[in-house]
Each structure stands twice: as C-alpha cells, then as structure tokens.
Amino acid sequence: MNTFVEALLEALRLILTLDPVVVEIALRSLQVTAIALVISAVLGVPTGAWLALTRFPGKRLFTAFIYTGMGMPPVVAGLAVYLLLSRTGPLGDLGWLFSLRAMVIAQVIIATPLVVGVSMSAVLAVDPSLGQQLRALGATVFQSRLAVLAEARVGVIVGLVAGFGSIISEVGAVMLVGGNIDGRTRVLTTAIVLETRKGNFDLAMALGIILLGLSFLANLVMALGQGRLSEPS
Amino acid sequence: MPTRNIRVWLIFILTLSLLACAAPATPPADQAAESDSDPQRLILATTTSTENSGLLAFILPVFEEQYNASVDVVAVGTGQALEIGEAGDADVLLVHDRSREDIFVEAGNAPARYDVMYNDFVIIGPAVDPAGIRGMEDAAAAFALIAEAGSPFVSRGDDSGTHSKELSIWAAAGIEPSGDWYQAAGQGMGAVITIADEQQGYTLSDRATFIARQAEGVSLEVLLEGDEALFNPYGVMPISAERHPDVNAELAMQFVEWLISVETQEMIASFEINGQKLFFPDSDAWNAAQ
Missing domain, CATH: 3.40.190.10 (Periplasmic binding protein-like II)
Structure with missing residues (x-):
C-alpha cells in the first residue's frame, strides 16, 4: 500500500543525486520545448497582433480557425504530422519521422494557435485610441503598432506561458511522431508513460516531479516578470 | 509611453527573431548523428516485449560498437511495427506473429524472414x-x-x-x-x-x-x-530496399546477420531476470552449432 511513499522517496533521491538518465531526459524535454516555443512565438505573436489591428475579408473565418486550433486535441496534430512525415507521405523524403524535428513540428502546430489567440486578445484589450493618438503625434504606423504591442505585453507573456505549458506536458503527439526512442526522442512525458507501464513507478514519479517543477518555475518566472512589467514606469 | 520601453520591447522582438533564425541552424541532437564521421542510424521497429523486458538494452550496445551504428528502437505492438515497416519508416523489424510475418514477406515488404528466438x-x-x-x-x-x-x-x-x-x-x-x-x-x-x-x-x-x-x-x-x-517465436525481417530505396538496407542486413550469429544467440540465451531465462535462441546458425 505504501508504493506511493516509497516511489516518492526514491524519486527525490534520483533528483537530488542528479541521476544521469533523469537529467538527460529533462534536458531533452527543455530542448524540444524551447525550440518549439521560440518558433511559435515568432509565428504567433505577430500574427495575433496583425489579426487584432487590421481588417480584411475573411478575418472572422480565419479567427474561427485559430480558435479551433486552440482547442485541437494534440494527438490529432500528432497524427497529421506522422502521416505527412511518413516515407509514404508527402514529406517522406526528408526522413524526419521518429526524430526531434518531427516532435518540434507537432509542438509548434499545437502551441502556435494558442499564442496567436492569446496575443490577439491581449492586443484587442489595449485602448484603441492609443494608436490614433500616437499617429496624431507624428508616429509612423509601424511605431504606433509597436507601442500598442508593448502595451499588450502582459497578455502576450501569458500566452507564451500557456504555450510552454501545453508543449512541455504534451504526450500523445510526441509519442506518435518521436517514437519514444531511448537517448534520442524520449522526453519527460513519454518516459513517464513507458516507466509506468514497466512498473518502474519511482523513476516515473521522479520524472513527474521534475515536469511539475519545470512548469512551476516557468510560471513563477513569468509571474515575477509580469508583476514588474505591469508596474507603471 | 516612454521611448525606453519601446526600445526594450524592440530588443525583445529582435532577440526572438534572431533565436528563430538560429533555431533551425542549431541542429537538434538527432541530426548530428547523420553526418559522416558519426554512427549510422538504424531504425528498429519491434514489439514491446523485447524492449520492456530489457533484452535489447542488454544486447544492442555490442552491435552499436561493432558496426559504429546507433540503433533507434521504436517499441510498439507487432501490428503497428508491421505497418511502420510497410510504410518504409523503419529499416528492420523484430516481431512475433508468424502468420502475419509470412504474409508480410509474400507481399514483398521484406526479402526474407529469419528465426531469432522463442x-x-x-x-x-x-x-x-x-x-x-x-x-x-x-x-x-x-x-x-x-x-x-x-x-x-x-x-x-x-x-x-x-x-x-x-x-x-x-x-x-x-x-x-x-x-x-x-x-x-x-x-x-x-x-x-x-x-x-x-x-x-x-x-x-x-x-x-x-x-x-x-x-x-x-x-x-x-x-x-x-x-x-x-509457442511464441520471434522473427527478424529487413525492409525491402527495392520497395523503399531510402531504407538503410546494408546496415539492416548486417543487423540481421549479427542477430542470428552464434555469438549474439549466446548472449540472448544468457539474458536472465531473477535467475529465469526469458528468451531461447532459435536461429539456423545456432541450431546448426548445437
């Protein structure tokens, strides 16, 4: 009955002694998450701002697609990437299935709509008269939009944290397209699934604690940054 | 809005874009292995039993060292492993479903099937x-x-x-x-x-x-x-290079020959958990040597 306590103690030991397997898997998770998040931010923040600040035909339809993307089950994104990258698929020649690249692609597809959606809401929340006033004061269109984006920074940062959370905790898609290959594509979430199936609950728990810890740390850093950023300067 | 803030924000955006440009250029760890001096990559699609039991972790390092190769194990059910093989997404299969393996070979997905163990x-x-x-x-x-x-x-x-x-x-x-x-x-x-x-x-x-x-x-x-x-026999099959020119057929065949060699079969026979043997060697080479 005390499997839970035993697993917890062993998990703490694995973490405190910096067990090489645990460290390697944690670093790989961070690597995939970091690359995917940067790409999502570069694609998503400008797109969200653009959607909020411009009018064009079909905008509502496009926005509906973004919102659908925000609620898309990650495993569906994984399946699509799998079929695209399989040797029998349209991008099969790349030979990217079962690699970190495939995982990054799936993660970007999952996180980008989230970043776009939240950035858009954040920019929409900025007082619309700000841009007009800046233009009246002689700012170029680009300068005034930059200023609006700067006003929306807190919301944008929240979007990035949400993206980080969805990327690092995702399991189904990366399992499908990465293949959970030891030493190559095995990350925290897929390792937890595998070790639980093998009955290695202590190792699974150690990895779970690290996953929670990383998520907490990211949120803490963002919360602190958010506090500082939202203070009037 | 003070200009200092705008400048900070600009720098932030610039850094992000720079990072994004750098990201594809910094090769993910898996890509480094594809250059010439580094080990060749062999994708082995197999059943969960060979990996979950620890057998592969026990024998594969020997192959990886001998052939300067890195074996990527994708451990799934036999059905899924056969699908992965049929699509050419793996180089070699180690599975256990004799009748479906024979169908797989007959359909031209693999040149042959070899007994490994049971x-x-x-x-x-x-x-x-x-x-x-x-x-x-x-x-x-x-x-x-x-x-x-x-x-x-x-x-x-x-x-x-x-x-x-x-x-x-x-x-x-x-x-x-x-x-x-x-x-x-x-x-x-x-x-x-x-x-x-x-x-x-x-x-x-x-x-x-x-x-x-x-x-x-x-x-x-x-x-x-x-x-x-x-009775539960395991077979190994290299994926047909005729059907899938992208597979690493040479290394796959070397893997098959290594797996059914007497030395490797002896390793399989020596693999135990708590004093119990898990797999029994059964290749032609092994049986001939007995």
Missing part, C-alpha cells in the same frame, strides 16, 4: 483462481472456463502479436468473447498486466514481460503453461 505465452491470473484453471494443459479449455465463470479478462486489444495469439485461442475454444468481464485495454503488455493485477483478472502474456513485471511486484501468477498453442 519463448512462450502463459495464462496469468490471481492466486485464488476463481475460474479454476490452475494446472490445466489446454489453453482453449481454460479460456472457456474463464468465459463461463465470467471472471475479468483483460485483452491487449491492440492488434499486437499477443492479441493475435489470444484471438486464435478464443477461436479454438469456439467463443466470441464479449461482456462486462472481457476488457480490451488497447495498451502494451506491461500496462495490461498492471490492469489485470489491479482487477485481479486473467490475461495472456508473453513469459518475458511477465517475469520482468513480476520482479517489480505484480501479484498475479502463472496458472497455465506448456500448451503447444502457446
């Missing part, structure tokens, strides 16, 4: 054995008793080699299993043993995975073993 399936269940099958010799008759008693039975339900074997036993018993007692989990062997253990139900397992899980504290016991129908 173990056997066992019917496991709770020590109290509510269906009363302990010590029986006929697997189909035991399945019939389990169905009659309505005791929980957890099926892989995932089109794996083990699932395929289970279905053939139900067919032999003339039963189409259905009802509350019959649960198709759709998961790997390790997970199914855990589910059966939690529910104190029966299941069919390959012996290797069961021994490995028993060492981690599963309370189920082997209740029936030794029926000829429970």
